[in-house]
């Protein structure tokens with residue numbers, strides 16, 4: 001399938017070109033704005049100081065806003081594993097969706113098809129690892145909710161984009177909202193740090209708030225049925241399973 005890409009360049013990028021080897025991550029976002037045209041305007045207007053490499057419209061059309069080898073301004077303050085400021089190492093993909101603030105809706109099937117095609121193309125081109133395909137909330141959990149719990153992570157993983165667990169729905173449901181003890185909660189966070197969530201959030205003054213944010217980010221990604229910031233047995237077994245690969 002040939003990828004059809006339109007152009008609408010953004011002035012918001014670093015003028016120094018990066019080596020293609022620097023590109024190690026894909027980061028998905030939703031726009032979080034009511035109107036698609038407003039989102040496109042924002043990302044292509046100098047005053048906003050934000051941008052992304054690609055934009056996926058409701059009808060599935062893909063717009064290139066910043067060429068891959070330039071650093072776009074989509075991730076902001078962010079961390080994953082030993083990486084900080086992920087803009088330097090990533091390609092940002094904005095998907096039109098009004099987000100949690102405005103009646104958060106499902107992504108359209110045309111959008112999902114485009115996400116699939118574009119991701120496959122970029123993964124192959126830059127040899128991006130499965131574990132480096134992330135959402136904005138994964139790398140900035142205390143600030144961001146996007147792309148959110150309606151993002152089709154499981155479906156994408158079934159098509160070799162990103163990673164997912166291998167647990168059955170039955171087993172998951174049985175463990176949902178089952179309480180766990182404090183040492184198991186510690187184990188859960190240890191697992192999260194091994195997966196890549198930044199340890200730094202747990203060190204700050206706002207530790208309790210931040211740990212809840214990481215838990216929610218994990219849930220938006222891997223336990224989308226219930227995002228409550230509370231660690232239950234289901235969360236623990238998912239985190240265990242993700243590390244088995």
Ligand SMILES: [Zn+2]
Pocket residue numbers: 028029030074136144146
């Ligand atoms: Zn974002």
